[in-house]
Structure formats: structure tokens, C-alpha cells
Amino acid sequence: MSALGALLRRDIRVALRVGGGALIGMLFFLTVVVLMPFALGPDLALLRRLGPAILWLGAMLASLLTLDRLFLADSEDGSLDLLVMSRTPLELTCATKAIAHWLAAGVPLIVITPALGLLLNLDFSATAAVALTLIAGTPALTFTGMIGAALAVTLHRGGMLLAVIVVPLSIPVLIFGVAASTSAITGSPAFGTPFSILCALSLASFVIGPVAAAACLRQRMD
Amino acid sequence: MFGPYASFIVGSYAVVAGVIGALIVWIAWDHRRQNATLRELEASGVTRRSARGKTAAP
Amino acid sequence: MAVIDLANPTRFLKLVERLLPWLALATAVTLAIGLQQALSAPDDYQQGATVKIMFIHVPNAWLSMFVWGVMSLSALGTLVWRHPLADVSAQAAAPLGAAFTFLALVTGSLWGRPMWGTYWEWDARMTSVLVLFVMYLGLIALWRSVEDPSRAARAAAVLTLVGAINLPIIKFSVDWWNTLHQPASVLRAGGPALDNAFLIPLLIMGVAFSLLFVTLHLAAMRNEILRRRVRSLRMMQAAQGAA
Numbered sequence: 001m002s003a004l005g006a007l008l009r010r011d012i013r014v015a016l017r018v019g020g021g022a023l024i025g026m027l028f029f030l031t032v033v034v035l036m037p038f039a040l041g042p043d044l045a046l047l048r049r050l051g052p053a054i055l056w057l058g059a060m061l062a063s064l065l066t067l068d069r070l071f072l073a074d075s076e077d078g079s080l081d082l083l084v085m086s087r088t089p090l091e092l093t094c095a096t097k098a099i100a101h102w103l104a105a106g107v108p109l110i111v112i113t114p115a116l117g118l119l120l121n122l123d124f125s126a127t128a129a130v131a132l133t134l135i136a137g138t139p140a141l142t143f144t145g146m147i148g149a150a151l152a153v154t155l156h157r158g159g160m161l162l163a164v165i166v167v168p169l170s171i172p173v174l175i176f177g178v179a180a181s182t183s184a185i186t187g188s189p190a191f192g193t194p195f196s197i198l199c200a201l202s203l204a205s206f207v208i209g210p211v212a213a214a215a216c217l218r219q220r221m222d
Numbered sequence: 223m224f225g226p227y228a229s230f231i232v233g234s235y236a237v238v239a240g241v242i243g244a245l246i247v248w249i250a251w252d253h254r255r256q257n258a259t260l261r262e263l264e265a266s267g268v269t270r271r272s273a274r275g276k277t278a279a280p
Numbered sequence: 281m282a283v284i285d286l287a288n289p290t291r292f293l294k295l296v297e298r299l300l301p302w303l304a305l306a307t308a309v310t311l312a313i314g315l316q317q318a319l320s321a322p323d324d325y326q327q328g329a330t331v332k333i334m335f336i337h338v339p340n341a342w343l344s345m346f347v348w349g350v351m352s353l354s355a356l357g358t359l360v361w362r363h364p365l366a367d368v369s370a371q372a373a374a375p376l377g378a379a380f381t382f383l384a385l386v387t388g389s390l391w392g393r394p395m396w397g398t399y400w401e402w403d404a405r406m407t408s409v410l411v412l413f414v415m416y417l418g419l420i421a422l423w424r425s426v427e428d429p430s431r432a433a434r435a436a437a438v439l440t441l442v443g444a445i446n447l448p449i450i451k452f453s454v455d456w457w458n459t460l461h462q463p464a465s466v467l468r469a470g471g472p473a474l475d476n477a478f479l480i481p482l483l484i485m486g487v488a489f490s491l492l493f494v495t496l497h498l499a500a501m502r503n504e505i506l507r508r509r510v511r512s513l514r515m516m517q518a519a520q521g522a523a
Contacts, residue, residue: 023421024421027414027417027418027421030414030417031414034410034411034414037402037407038457041457042401042402042403042407042457042458044398044401044402047402118389118399118400119400119410120400121398121399121400224329224332225323225328225329225330226328226394227328227329227330227394228329230330230333230390230391230393230394231329231330231332231333233390234333234336234337234386234387234390234391235332235336237383237386237387237390238336238340238383238387241379241382241383242379242383242492245376245379245496246496249496249499249500249503250499252503252507253499253502253503253506256503256506256507256509256510257506259510260506260509260510260513263510263513263514263517264513266517268513268516268517268520
């Protein structure tokens with residue numbers, strides 16, 4: 001498994017560099033959250049009620065933004081072809097790339113969630129609930145998004161198309177992520193129900209994502 | 223002495239001191255690192271045009 | 281020595297080497313005086329001791345805008361006069377400005393918590409500073425995303441000037457947005473007229489922070505000049521190696 005380990009390390013390092021997307025994802029998340037009150041008004045009670053939704057939307061858009069880099073750099077310099085043709089199963093390669101992307105781009109989003117929760121007047125337990133659901137849900141966003149990224153890599157200006165493809169696939173994650181956060185705050189459907197569905201979605205994406213992405217990449221080669 | 227909100231006052235001064243301290247440390251460390259790299263590069267024979275003076279190669 | 285001679289990076293470096301210890305000393309002394317004044321200032325009638333946070337919040341807020349002004353002047357130097365040190369000045373100032381803006385936000389938040397009960401209140405002034413912070417971060421991201429320093433400088437210069445023009449517009453819009461939703465204005469601490477007991481420590485801290493910025497800015501410019509020398513030496517080394 002050292003080939004996959006090397007791939008993991010390399011992908012993380014590239015993602016953390018300038019054009020890699022990790023830091024810009026955080027900045028975009030911040031921008032989206034700052035943008036919301038300008039549209040909604042600075043009513044703190046309203047912001048607190050909408051807080052989990054705003055944070056989830058921001059995290060989802062920010063992780064969408066960095067998804068096209070998942071395969072783009074590799075396709076540009078030819079290493080994607082090598083990865084497809086190598087002996088390591090392409091599904092595992094895709095899964096490794098997705099893990100690297102989540103670690104480098106998804107985790108920073110979760111890290112700044114408390115600070116952004118502060119801006120939206122969320123109290124500590126609400127922010128913790130949102131962060132927990134993000135931890136459970138952002139891997140699903142990355143793994144499902146990878147399918148769109150694999151489809152769009154053949155297109156040069158595939159960024160918007162990628163978003164359009166990935167968003168419908170990610171809607172269930174968004175629904176259950178926000179539902180879980182809100183239920184942690186209001187207590188009304190029990191937190192466990194939406195949260196366990198969210199976890200199930202993530203686990204399913206760990207399988208569906210790499211398999212579908214590998215299939216897309218292979219068909220691209222023909 | 224600082225009243226009931228002392229932790230906020232102390233906290234703000236601490237954050238300011240921390241960030242400014244970090245800036246100073248970063249600038250000082252960066253200075254040292256650039257100078258070391260420059261010395262190393264010049265020792266290995268690479269020189270700048272203006273430093274070569276009249277013995278510049280054509 | 282004419283000002284134009286400062287355009288030469290080597291002469292500039294020598295000047296900085298001479299000035300820096302004195303600037304650092306002046307900063308330290310003024311900070312010490314300012315801190316002593318701030319800590320011994322009386323408690324405010326409304327806010328109690330938390331007024332002491334104002335002495336570090338206001339200088340940072342003021343610096344966040346002043347540094348954008350410095351960067352704007354540098355941007356003009358880059359675009360209009362092609363002054364070689366203008367690029368360096370702008371690049372060195374950006375992270376410093378972002379740091380001061382961040383401190384303004386944090387101290388403003390901590391100052392607001394005892395008064396308003398929340399860590400963040402989307403009021404006009406603080407929201408403008410938050411937008412300014414996002415603009416700083418975007419500018420820094422732009423600097424880092426272009427590889428060639430002089431192309432990066434020109435791109436950043438345009439963005440800086442666009443930002444400078446937009447800042448009053450943003451400030452006005454945010455003020456208007458705020459009055460739309462909050463007809464009752466929040467009573468800002470430090471009101472229209474500051475008593476001398478607060479004004480003097482505030483002014484001293486203002487001077488101290490300004491000196492701090494000048495010191496850090498010159499030191500950072502020095503580092504940036506050295507960094508660019510390293511870069512050109514490395515490129516020469518690569519060229520020689522290939523020859």
C-alpha cells in the first residue's frame with residue numbers, strides 16, 4: 001500500500017500549496033458566510049436560526065469550488081494517464097485522492113466553522129453540532145463530487161458543469177446535514193435519526209464514488 | 223482591578239501581543255533565512271550582475 | 281541623498297539597516313508609555329474597565345485602513361512611475377494590514393461582548409472592517425497566485441486601487457444596509473467627544489502602533505528584497521547549470 005500512501009502524501013502537499021485550493025476554500029467559505037447577512041439583514045435572531053443552513057451551504061459551495069482540482073492538475077501533466085494504467089486498482093487510487101482532498105480541503109472548512117458560527121451568533125453547542133455534522137457529511141460531498149470531477153476532467157472549462165452535476169447528487173447530504181444540526185439545537189426530531197442517515201450517506205459514497213469515478217476515468221481513456 | 227470583565231480585557235491585550243509577537247518573530251526568522259540562503263548561493267559561485275563589477279564576463 | 285536614490289534597492293537596504301534599530305526603540309518606548317497610560321486610565325461611567333480595550337482596538341482599526349492607503353500609494357508607484365520599490369512595499373504591507381484588521385475584529389468582538397452580549401453584532405462599522413479583512417485576504421491570495429513578482433505586483437496594484445475606490449462605496453452601502461434593519465442606533469462607546477483621560481492614552485497608542493507598522497513594514501520590505509535576490513540568483517544558477 002505504499003504506492004497509495006505516496007499518492008496520499010503528494011496530493012495533500014499539492015493541495016496545500018498556492019494553487020491547490022485548501023486555503024482558498026477556507027477564504028471562500030468565509031466570503032459566503034459574510035455575504036449572507038447582507039442579503040438577509042443583520043437580525044441576529046434570524047441569523048441564529050438560519051446559522052446551520054448558512055454554514056452548510058457555505059461549506060458545500062466551498063468544497064465544490066475545489067473539487068475540479070481533484071483530477072485537473074494530474075490530467076494536465078499526464079500523471080492521470082499513468083494512474084489509470086497502473087497496477088494499483090483505479091478505485092483505490094480514486095479513493096486515496098478523495099481522502100487527500102478531504103484532508104487538505106474539507107478539514108480546514110470544519111476548522112474555521114467555530115469562528116464563522118460566532119459571526120452568525122450561534123452558541124457553542126449549535127456550532128459544535130454543525131461541526132460534527134460537517135465531519136460526517138463533508139466526506140460524502142468529496143466522494144460524490146469526485147464522480148463529477150472525473151466526468152468533467154475531459155472538458156477544459158468544466159468547472160460550472162461540474163457544479164451542476166454534483167449539486168443534485170449532494171442534495172441528500174445537505175438535507176440531512178442541516179436537519180441533524182437543527183435537531184441538535186431544537187431537539188425536535190431526535191438528533192440520531194438524521195445524523196445516522198448522514199453517516200450512511202457518507203459510507204455509501206465511499207464505495208459508489210470511487211467505483212463510479214474509476215469507471216468515468218477508464219471510459220475517458222478509450 | 224479590571225472589574226467583572228477582566229478576562230475580556232486581558233484576553234484582548236494577550237491576542238494583540240500574541241499576533242504582533244508572531245509578526246516580529248516571522249520577520250526576524252525570514253530575514254535570517256534569506257541571508258543564509260544568499261550567503262550559500264554566493265558561496266557556490268553565483269553572483270549578481272551588479273556585484274560582479276568590472277570583471278563581468280561578456 | 282535625493283529621495284530618488286532610495287529607488288536603488290541596495291541603498292534602500294543600507295538605509296533600513298541604519299534606521300531599523302532606532303525605529304524599533306522608538307516603537308518600544310512609545311508602546312511602553314502608551315500601555316502605562318492605558319492601564320492607569322480611569323474606568324468609564326458606562327463600560328467600566330472594558331474601555332481599556334478601546335486603546336488597542338481603535339489603533340488597529342485605524343491601521344487597517346491606513347495600511348490600505350500605504351498600499352494604494354505603492355500601487356500608484358507601481359503602475360504610474362514603475363518605481364522598483366513600490367512593488368516591494370505593497371507586497372510587504374499586505375500581510376501586516378491583514379494582521380491589524382484581524383486584531384481590530386477580535387478586539388472589537390471582545391469589547392462588544394460585555395456591552396452587547398454577543399461576540400458579533402452586524403453593525404455598520406465592524407461589518408465594514410470585516411469586509412476589509414476579506415479584501416485583504418483576497419489581495420494576499422492574488423499576490424501568491426502569480427509566480428512572476430512584477431506581474432503579480434501589477435495585478436495586485438490594480439486590485440488595491442480598485443479596493444481603495446470601493447472602500448468608501450462599501451462603507452456607505454454598509455451604513456445604509458445597517459440603518460435599513462436597525463432603526464435604533466447602537467450607542468457606540470467612546471461617543472462623539474472623548475474625555476482627555478481617554479484621548480491621551482488613545483493618541484499615544486495610536487502613535488505607538490503607527491511606529492510599529494513603519495518598523496515592521498521596513499523590515500518586511502528588506503526581507504522581500506532579499507527574497508527577490510535569492511530568486512534571481514536561483515534562476516541564474518539554473519541557467520548556468522543548463523549552459
